[in-house]
Amino acid sequence: MQRLLLFFLFMPGLAKAQLGGSYTYQYLQLPVSARSAALGTWNVSTADEDLSMAWYNPAVLNDSMHNRLHINHALRAGNVNSGLVAYGRKLDDRPVNTWAGLMYNTYGQMPAFDETGQQTGTFSASEFALVTGISYTAGNLRYGTNIRLLFGQLENYHSLGLAMDIGAHYHLDEKRLDAGLVLRNIGAQLTSYTPSGREELPFEIQAGISKKLAYLPLRITLTGHNLERFDIRYDDPSNASATIFQLDSNQAEKTYFGDKLLRHLVLSGEFYFGRNFRARVGYDYMQQKEMVLTTYRGLTGFSLGFGFQINKYAVDYGYEIASVSGGNHFLTISADLDEFLR
Numbered sequence: 001m002q003r004l005l006l007f008f009l010f011m012p013g014l015a016k017a018q019l020g021g022s023y024t025y026q027y028l029q030l031p032v033s034a035r036s037a038a039l040g041t042w043n044v045s046t047a048d049e050d051l052s053m054a055w056y057n058p059a060v061l062n063d064s065m066h067n068r069l070h071i072n073h074a075l076r077a078g079n080v081n082s083g084l085v086a087y088g089r090k091l092d093d094r095p096v097n098t099w100a101g102l103m104y105n106t107y108g109q110m111p112a113f114d115e116t117g118q119q120t121g122t123f124s125a126s127e128f129a130l131v132t133g134i135s136y137t138a139g140n141l142r143y144g145t146n147i148r149l150l151f152g153q154l155e156n157y158h159s160l161g162l163a164m165d166i167g168a169h170y171h172l173d174e175k176r177l178d179a180g181l182v183l184r185n186i187g188a189q190l191t192s193y194t195p196s197g198r199e200e201l202p203f204e205i206q207a208g209i210s211k212k213l214a215y216l217p218l219r220i221t222l223t224g225h226n227l228e229r230f231d232i233r234y235d236d237p238s239n240a241s242a243t244i245f246q247l248d249s250n251q252a253e254k255t256y257f258g259d260k261l262l263r264h265l266v267l268s269g270e271f272y273f274g275r276n277f278r279a280r281v282g283y284d285y286m287q288q289k290e291m292v293l294t295t296y297r298g299l300t301g302f303s304l305g306f307g308f309q310i311n312k313y314a315v316d317y318g319y320e321i322a323s324v325s326g327g328n329h330f331l332t333i334s335a336d337l338d339e340f341l342r
Helices: 001-008 032-040 051-055 256-260 285-291 337-341
Strands: 068-076 080-090 097-111 119-138 141-154 157-172 177-191 205-214 220-224 265-273 277-284 302-308 314-323 326-338
Touching: 032 051, 032 302, 032 326, 051 068, 051 080, 051 097, 051 141, 205 302, 220 277, 256 285, 256 302, 277 285, 285 302, 326 337
Parallel strands: none
Antiparallel strands: 068 080, 068 326, 080 097, 097 119, 119 141, 141 157, 157 177, 177 205, 205 220, 220 265, 265 277, 277 302, 302 314, 314 326
16 A cells, blocks of 8 residues: 555646546546647547547547547656557448547556565556547537546556546537537446545536637637536635634635636637648646646646648647646647558
């Protein structure tokens, strides 16, 4: 158990702001591509050729993802490596699209200590998610589902889980408008890391809307996450106002309505410079509020990146400013395999 606790001491370097400590398999909340990282991670309304968007909402699976291969790798703090390898396929002439992928997180070798603090060697840790999904198109509406098989290995502790996403997507072409809704991580931990009992999965409801402007090459996206619960503020005892003996009863209780509302929202923009180059920026208010220092704010919560087409390959880069101590780099290469057969 001491080795397991030591592992979690390394987690803040790759943390994504959320209801910390409440659920298991928190790696499901991490960005899986350079584009999603640059756009603030959460995006359930964008439906184009980017196969990685199906990780967040299976209903965005569409014909432009047919026979497309997606490979992403991320370099995180502490030599942590993660990524996603995925492939999409349309089923014949039916309005059905599918995909499958493998998400991985490897944490390298870490020192192991016994109860007295003596180092006993090293141990490794890794987490994987095998995902497959399907969508069905009915006019302007698409709906879909993802199924994930989850596996975690922390030293000699192992866990197995099963999760499902259910999503819907609506596209209004004449308005250049897209909207998405998804119920994420519905499922259970089948086997737990320890005999103490099974833990809950990070279930949440997300909704988003994307608008591509008519006279400006810009797509604006607003996404709401953790919509099943309004108050997702971290209860920080250092913020309590008190006298020497007790809380100050003369101070009016603060409701923090605006702060509670903004913690659910992620705002992003994607600029289109011709057909072959895109620039991206995102802002996650909750990430900023929970990861900044009281004495220094920096650019925590912001993310940026770009993407370009070179020959038959699409190359994307994203940088997520996770905390004042640094950020995470993402590189994605994807291709339409049909291009190599022509």
